[in-house]
Amino acid sequence: MIIDTQLAALFTAGALIVIGIFGALFLDNLIKKVIALAFIGDGANLFLVSLGYKAGGIVYIFLPGMAMSNFSQNASYPLPYALVLTSIVIGASTMAVMLGIIIILNKKYGSISASKILGE
Template identity: 45%
Template sequence: MNWFNFFPLIMVVTLVIMGLYVVLFKKNLIKMIMGIAIIQNGANLFLVSLAYREGYVAPIWTSAPATDMVLPTPHALTLTSIVIGVATTALMLSFVIMLKKHYGSINSDDARRCRE
């Protein structure tokens, strides 16, 4: 095992920290949603890198070589997560559009009529 095996995990940590930084410190709502998308990519990369097993093949039965296959659960999870991610991002962006129409701003400092 060399350090290269940890490369995906290092990337995951980098992506999550970048995304969290954007969500915490950027006031532009569109940028915040972009930050969430970055965290999401980190999560997907994490799951895919967990699923990798050296020397294993993809679990497709048709004319597969007689070696071990990886468990497809993390891949299914990643696909689900990507689909859900698209849905949530679209919903959030449409909320931002409506917010812009009502408040005339996409700054999170202005979107605070509900407070206290």
């Protein structure tokens, strides 16, 4: 391939973040806005994960019967992966709170348009 997997994954993350910011800025529907925000979070997580990737490496799980030297030289870097687990859960919970607020606001205004609800 012309570009390696890590670089491609970083580009994908960047594209997701850009799509998300674009959506959060220009979409008027609140639920779509929240979905766009979810994409920004996904992009940041993907970015973090692709940092730990090692070309030609193996998964960082030490299985019985594996040679220690082989593992220590080829395993990918697990720290970012551990962080992403937390980050995914935080993102999902934030999303849930936002959707809850949107449901309440829909009852009040009968609309989920950002310009109607969140205007001045």
